[in-house]
Amino acid sequence: MNKEKKIEFPGTGLSDADFKEGRVLTTRWKVDARYTWDAGVAIGRYLEGIKKGVILGVRCYKCGRTMVPPRIFCEWCFRNIDEWVELKDTGTVNTFSLCYVTWDVKRIKEPQIPAVIEIDGASPGMGIMHLLGEVDPQKVHIGMRVKAVWRPAGEREGAITDILYWKPLEK
Amino acid sequence: MALKERVERLTQTKAWYGELPVESLYTAGIAGERFFRTLKDNGEFSGTKCKCCGIVYVPGRIFCERCFAPLEEWLTVASYGTLESWTVVYVGLDGSRLAEPIIVGLIRLDGASTVLVHRLGEVTPDTLSIGMKFTAVLKPKTKREGAITDILYFKPV
Amino acid sequence: MGRRVAIVGVGMTKFVRRAQETGQELAYHAAKMALDSCGLHLGQVDGVVLGSAPDSFDGVHMKGEYLSPGAGAWGKPYMRCFVGGATGVFSVINGWYYVASGLFDTCLVVCEEKMSSFQPHAQAAFLTIFDHTTERPLKPNLLWIFALEMNRYMSTYGLRKEDIALVAVKNKNNALDHPCAQIADKVTVEEILKSEVLAWPVQRLDVSPVSDGATAVVLANETVARRVTDKPVWIEGVGWALDTAYWTNRDLCYPRYVEEAARMAYKMAGVTDPRHQIHVAEPYDPFDYKELHHMEGLLLCGKGEAPQLTVDGVTRRDGELPVCPSGGLLGVGNPISAAGLMKVAELFWQLRGEAGKRQIARKAKRGIAQAWGDLMQVGAVVVVGI
Ligand SMILES: [Zn+2]
Ligand SMILES: [Zn+2]
Numbered sequence A: 001m002n003k004e005k006k007i008e009f010p011g012t013g014l015s016d017a018d019f020k021e022g023r024v025l026t027t028r029w030k031v032d033a034r035y036t037w038d039a040g041v042a043i044g045r046y047l048e049g050i051k052k053g054v055i056l057g058v059r060c061y062k063c064g065r066t067m068v069p070p071r072i073f074c075e076w077c078f079r080n081i082d083e084w085v086e087l088k089d090t091g092t093v094n095t096f097s098l099c100y101v102t103w104d105v106k107r108i109k110e111p112q113i114p115a116v117i118e119i120d121g122a123s124p125g126m127g128i129m130h131l132l133g134e135v136d137p138q139k140v141h142i143g144m145r146v147k148a149v150w151r152p153a154g155e156r157e158g159a160i161t162d163i164l165y166w167k168p169l170e171k
Numbered sequence B: 001m002a003l004k005e006r007v008e009r010l011t012q013t014k015a016w017y018g019e020l021p022v023e024s025l026y027t028a029g030i031a032g033e034r035f036f037r038t039l040k041d042n043g044e045f046s047g048t049k050c051k052c053c054g055i056v057y058v059p060g061r062i063f064c065e066r067c068f069a070p071l072e073e074w075l076t077v078a079s080y081g082t083l084e085s086w087t088v089v090y091v092g093l094d095g096s097r098l099a100e101p102i103i104v105g106l107i108r109l110d111g112a113s114t115v116l117v118h119r120l121g122e123v124t125p126d127t128l129s130i131g132m133k134f135t136a137v138l139k140p141k142t143k144r145e146g147a148i149t150d151i152l153y154f155k156p157v
Numbered sequence C: 001m002g003r004r005v006a007i008v009g010v011g012m013t014k015f016v017r018r019a020q021e022t023g024q025e026l027a028y029h030a031a032k033m034a035l036d037s038c039g040l041h042l043g044q045v046d047g048v049v050l051g052s053a054p055d056s057f058d059g060v061h062m063k064g065e066y067l068s069p070g071a072g073a074w075g076k077p078y079m080r081c082f083v084g085g086a087t088g089v090f091s092v093i094n095g096w097y098y099v100a101s102g103l104f105d106t107c108l109v110v111c112e113e114k115m116s117s118f119q120p121h122a123q124a125a126f127l128t129i130f131d132h133t134t135e136r137p138l139k140p141n142l143l144w145i146f147a148l149e150m151n152r153y154m155s156t157y158g159l160r161k162e163d164i165a166l167v168a169v170k171n172k173n174n175a176l177d178h179p180c181a182q183i184a185d186k187v188t189v190e191e192i193l194k195s196e197v198l199a200w201p202v203q204r205l206d207v208s209p210v211s212d213g214a215t216a217v218v219l220a221n222e223t224v225a226r227r228v229t230d231k232p233v234w235i236e237g238v239g240w241a242l243d244t245a246y247w248t249n250r251d252l253c254y255p256r257y258v259e260e261a262a263r264m265a266y267k268m269a270g271v272t273d274p275r276h277q278i279h280v281a282e283p284y285d286p287f288d289y290k291e292l293h294h295m296e297g298l299l300l301c302g303k304g305e306a307p308q309l310t311v312d313g314v315t316r317r318d319g320e321l322p323v324c325p326s327g328g329l330l331g332v333g334n335p336i337s338a339a340g341l342m343k344v345a346e347l348f349w350q351l352r353g354e355a356g357k358r359q360i361a362r363k364a365k366r367g368i369a370q371a372w373g374d375l376m377q378v379g380a381v382v383v384v385g386i
Helices: A016-020 A041-051 B029-042 C023-037 C063-071 C087-100 C122-129 C142-157 C161-177 C189-194 C222-228 C256-269 C288-297 C306-311 C336-352
Strands: A026-030 A033-038 A055-059 A083-087 A090-096 A098-101 A107-112 A114-119 A127-131 A145-150 A163-168 B015-020 B023-027 B045-049 B074-077 B080-091 B097-109 B116-120 B133-138 B151-156 C005-012 C047-051 C078-081 C106-114 C197-200 C212-221 C233-242 C280-282 C366-373 C378-385
Touching: A041 A055, A090 C142, A098 C142, A114 C142, A127 A163, B023 B029, B029 B045, B029 C023, C005 C023, C005 C087, C005 C222, C005 C336, C023 C063, C023 C106, C023 C212, C047 C063, C047 C087, C047 C336, C063 C078, C063 C106, C078 C087, C087 C106, C087 C212, C087 C233, C087 C336, C087 C366, C087 C378, C106 C336, C122 C142, C142 C161, C142 C197, C142 C288, C161 C189, C161 C288, C161 C306, C212 C222, C212 C336, C233 C256, C233 C336, C256 C288, C256 C366, C256 C378, C280 C336, C288 C306, C288 C366, C336 C366, C336 C378
Parallel strands: B116 B151, C047 C078, C047 C106, C280 C366
Antiparallel strands: A026 B023, A033 B015, A055 A083, A090 A114, A090 A145, A098 A107, A098 C197, A114 A127, A145 A163, B045 B074, B080 B097, B080 B133, B097 B116, B133 B151, C005 C212, C005 C233, C106 C212, C233 C378, C366 C378
């Protein structure tokens, strides 16, 4: 019954030292991959709104959802969206994290606080990903009401980073 | 009609610039380790022969892709061989014109079933023909690092 | 539903942080071992399915083509499939329908990943899975998605971290008996709770590692299966489904897409009461809470109930419903697609009574494997039985 024991499994594990001391041959290559990503029709308009300090959403009359980020089609009903609507720049924390590592795995002392924020005026559960700020990390909680902190109007460039972060709505 | 012409308000066309931060560190592998060590230390080309189908792979591999047999028999092949095809390259990776065109060829080393792709040197395009004999020009032993670039180029015999 | 399809052979390499073998060589070892295990040779394979995650890990574009010689694809119909983390289980579904349809009598399924190639850390490869315009400028980190989902899960049901950490304890301990394991460990709940906080609530020991490795299985129709083995493991049901890629619009607390995939597979398998008709489970566990999340999605318990089953020891190898007896991704390692396929391999060994020291105590005739991936919204499920 115990066949598994007899099997020799292949594979040669290497240590950091094998690399550092050149015990195995390696080659290194850095890909030079630069891109120009088009924002697209819906997100282009979304960013235009953000430049003016307005968060835009879209509505589908069939399912009745008000969606954000905006898109040109409703993926549930698979039809064109019907209407563009202005949403509020306030919302509710759906979930959050206190993150002590950067995207490239460098350690940081003060945590970043990424959150999914459900935007007021959109259907329940319709959130966007952004960062929280001006808040004690230990006091952040799910359900917390937050408001966008905008970059000064003259400095906005039509990017998601025109919203610097979201801060608690009331003390 | 191009997409751009259909966009009524040009402020809507917005692009986001970025790059893929990809850097890779590749191991030579079990077979590659042996091939490149032999090239580096002895200046020789080594391959593996499949007992099932007789193919001699250069660089050597640990398996025959046709028979799926493990390959354990290593042998040394010649460092010269036959030109199987060639091209003259005038443009670089980014599409720009090269100052000096590069000649690239496929060489089947004597004793090998497979071909190697590498640069050709000490030769001009107008004298090239398929079937010509070429031999490897290696870096001096002290400069070799166990990489395909230990071969500088192949030159006519 | 189509012709009967059996798993008749499996093979895998050790899972390691860095392998000296190239991706091709890893794929070859797993594929060759799978064929040898059932006495078939490559000439008897009608088609090959390859599963592998993003090209950027191995650093080889068109990785499917690069890996094909090692996967045994020379001169054969060959298909690469890719649904992110769900690839390992999805590749079996892929192979299943080639055999179930009658197109092939046999199909070799090979999954490979060499994540160590990515410098300095494979995590950075994930930056570009986020929307390039609305999310990437915020410099997101893959951990964010997991941490956000885990926090939502914990808060909704009022779960304690120490209960969730029990999953990592169980799996890393189970992996001590797996000869291919990368990070098997006699770890305790205290050690997990003391490990470095990466993205609260996610800590270092809640997470599976970056790995290199390959796994392969051989699928066959009934005629071939009966000829080559007296213990075929039948694929009784398959299912897959996905939710919206607008991940911030999703219910982060419950994997509805896993439920839909499971319901599809259960229907095909004639399973009406998963809690009693599934005897062993290998849900996807890249993070400890994900095992719980997925047990709920697989309808092996009610919503929010999986942590209690873990506390009660039900999911241990000597429990009533062993979960991840292999040691899972948390213990054996996580070469993405190869890890998903390892789960199917584990069920093969468990149901045949060949799992050695990992053999579960209870009698098992049916098991389920599940993997999850893409932008955290794909479920792939396979139900197997003897
Ligand atoms: Zn709709
Ligand atoms: Zn051969």
